[in-house]
Amino acid sequence: MAAAALTAREIVLVDCPDDVGLIHRITGVLGGHRLNIECNHEFVDTAARHFFFRAEVTPAAGADTPSAARLRDDLAGMLPAAARVRVTRAERRPIVVCATREPHCLGELLLLDAVGDLPGRIVAVVSNHDTLRGLVERFGLPFHHVPHRDGAGHDLARADHEALLAAAIDRHAPEYVVLARYMRVLSEAFVARYPDRIVNIHHSFLPAFAGASPYRQAHDRGVKVIGATAHVVTATLDDGPIIAQDVIHVDHAFTPERMAQAGRDVEKLVLAKAVRLLLEERVFLHGRRTVVFE
Amino acid sequence: MAAAALTAREIVLVDCPDDVGLIHRITGVLGGHRLNIECNHEFVDTAARHFFFRAEVTPAAGADTPSAARLRDDLAGMLPAAARVRVTRAERRPIVVCATREPHCLGELLLLDAVGDLPGRIVAVVSNHDTLRGLVERFGLPFHHVPHRDGAGHDLARADHEALLAAAIDRHAPEYVVLARYMRVLSEAFVARYPDRIVNIHHSFLPAFAGASPYRQAHDRGVKVIGATAHVVTATLDDGPIIAQDVIHVDHAFTPERMAQAGRDVEKLVLAKAVRLLLEERVFLHGRRTVVFE
Amino acid sequence: MAAAALTAREIVLVDCPDDVGLIHRITGVLGGHRLNIECNHEFVDTAARHFFFRAEVTPAAGADTPSAARLRDDLAGMLPAAARVRVTRAERRPIVVCATREPHCLGELLLLDAVGDLPGRIVAVVSNHDTLRGLVERFGLPFHHVPHRDGAGHDLARADHEALLAAAIDRHAPEYVVLARYMRVLSEAFVARYPDRIVNIHHSFLPAFAGASPYRQAHDRGVKVIGATAHVVTATLDDGPIIAQDVIHVDHAFTPERMAQAGRDVEKLVLAKAVRLLLEERVFLHGRRTVVFE
């Protein structure tokens, strides 16, 4: 297959064990390909001795443009064997959004997409309920209802439901799967189909509340802040690397219902922030942590 | 003993099971005593069916001023039997601060007091270490070192140490005891000496981290916000009613040390806020919740 | 005309020059009508010697319910002559949104309405451009294009354009008119048609920037926060009483375009907050100030 020529802007992502002269080597390769660095970020996690680098590059005027594969190989050749190198086009990447019945996070993403404030594009919405069809179809997007029960109202086996879900997702070939209040627990096998490519939002509280009705618990405990956390989904539920967090202030006058509304307000903002960061390829994962180049 | 006449500004605090016409009854009593309401707050917790009221009152021009005890009795006479009624002078109340070795929260309180931005006054500092003596004495305040070890370096029995601690506190007759990073667990018996009158600060994280080195854990987990919670101390450790909470944003570039510094920054602000609210008698406790009239 | 009987929840709003015993008088009238106070707020602006009161009331079980007019009259009879008294049903009030070409504020309101997080309902959108028709019609709402130019491309006289605008608004009989980035200056006469009933959003900066391209100016000045202000529209442009304000943090890496995006993010949040407060009748105007009972 013919290598794709570099055009427009490419994003170069490198992470590897720290070593002497890494930036010098990387910038040497980029310069050798006559690529201009439009912006770049670099970070060394000194505790973990690990190096992270992100650059946006464009070909110099009149330069012959190398293929992405060639550039990646040349970078890898100069870096430690354990290095992960990606070269990827800066473009509006496709995402599939999974939701259940709550519209606030999904709606925020639909709206940002519709008004041009999402650096990507929603290509479909998948849900285990039919509730949100109307909202999605208003935006002219495909909505796939993948019920987790059969026609007789019996729960499908999780593997069977997830196979249907994956099929609905995969026909749109998204780069990221966004769980916008998707309320089914996903199996390890499902998560492994989209490694480091699923993002989730959940409410967060100080202190933490387990179990049902978290906003009622938060109310009964009299908390003064309500938070939300967006994280990459790993096999461990609600415990993947954190991309974004924020809180909103509440007080004693908030009923459980108003606390839940405040929670919806902050959830949608935090999820939207995380999705924007992912779509611009600004998030590195390393163990349980993220490095986020804003 | 002769009843103290009302002068200057008094704070009237009422909480009781909700009932019809409570505000009308209270304001009737206040009016009957020819007291002007300078400001007031009222809240009904509809779930708990409980009523909270706070007013600042001054005598009308030329009015005979009733005693605080008389006013309290007259209010109680009009309210449900379960009502709690307090009438207390608006003045700069005395507090004792307990600390261990960390100076940031203590220092913030000393400074606010010194510059006139604390609506109360620190009358002494008590510590189980001698580390902070210099800081306290700079501000011309008594510092009591109450070590938790005897001369031979053996830990005192907790009851014995707490008896010494209480003696050091009680000779200054404070209205509130502020734990400004005091690092010893307090017994139920000690807490019961100062019911609803001890405030504590502790760091808070999303998610929560138990055990030692919380800032290292927070770093290793890659959190994006660091929080602090000020709460009333009850028999249950770190779990009393919350007065104030806030967070500060951090990112991957924060080392555990810088995270701890960010934590110190937010801890001192949240504790100072809680102490100000307590000193102005703006905090009601009700079960595990607070009602805070800011 | 037959007086409407009180059903469900009514909102009672009073403001008047401060006087002794106002709360006692008001609660007396409410009690006399056998109304339960579900929640109430009260504030005295001591500098202006002005009193503000808001309560939500419901009839006691089995009570005969007075008409709103009767209740208003009875309240007014007990209050200073200058008192303003309103008794109004707690319900989802109708609003008309005016916009020009930017979709972010309009879209946020449409979405909140669609998902049930707006305590009111959008009954129409009016614009001097046709750009936003598609977005509005997705939500099944009427969109009125009221161009400020005639068919030949000549600007209409302002009075003529505003007459058409008012006609489009008035056929929907809204309680509030929301300017969601409506970019035409409104005449004093137009504003006077909807006294204290128009809310506007504009960006705000520290320091302030006059003139065109404010985000470019903010970028060139290197500001670290971008703000937004929602205010009631008065005859003085951008200078009416403030309902809500907030800011978002930016840094040197924000291009003017990303600053503008951050501005859009904060504008839509602040406008939505202000509209929610207005729809719940939580905002009093007094001179150049607001009293907002959150």
Add this chain to the structure above:
Amino acid sequence: MAAAALTAREIVLVDCPDDVGLIHRITGVLGGHRLNIECNHEFVDTAARHFFFRAEVTPAAGADTPSAARLRDDLAGMLPAAARVRVTRAERRPIVVCATREPHCLGELLLLDAVGDLPGRIVAVVSNHDTLRGLVERFGLPFHHVPHRDGAGHDLARADHEALLAAAIDRHAPEYVVLARYMRVLSEAFVARYPDRIVNIHHSFLPAFAGASPYRQAHDRGVKVIGATAHVVTATLDDGPIIAQDVIHVDHAFTPERMAQAGRDVEKLVLAKAVRLLLEERVFLHGRRTVVFE
């Protein structure tokens, strides 16, 4: 004079017109000197076509260490002629604080210094009043009273007062001069003595208020946020490049006095943040903007 050998950690600061391969050149020189890059930041202002770079470097194990001057010269030799290059030790730099009568900002800095949370050290405090002597001397620091009036109560000529002020400052040879609510306007000549080395704090409002009693004006205008701005002092009053800004939320219940207290709270935080950033040499100035590598 013998060149100082590099020991411990050095900070390398470069800014110059943007060019191809700058990072590669700089990292080449650092590598040639066998310096490890512990952390670095880089930013290109694409609008201004200007490049900014900051690194913290340490000698590799066993390496001969070059002098700072030699390193600077080698870097300059590889960079555009207009490049500004600084090589400076990472250490606790001396600052002099100037104040007038308000203690809140000064006190915060004294306290951070005393508890080890300031990455620098206050070497003296200078004031045109004697009010703050007690506070400063509590911390064991020299306090210089430089009155702006003579013994007869007549104002000194500004040049004469500033000469005395500069003498008091200069005997402590500070790297930065911090105006912690110093209330005298400084002449262009005075500012030119400490180019880009004076930082100031002032309150900020949305909208802006000129003239006296800004907190009263903010109250009368009913603002909902109170801000503070820390900036480098240039010849143009209150208009130098911004280092840090933040706001605090207020509402209608804040009297002008409580607004001023909220203002003090945010002023001290923003000034402390700016001073920390300067002391760690994280701030570049470029025209009216700053680049701040946090």
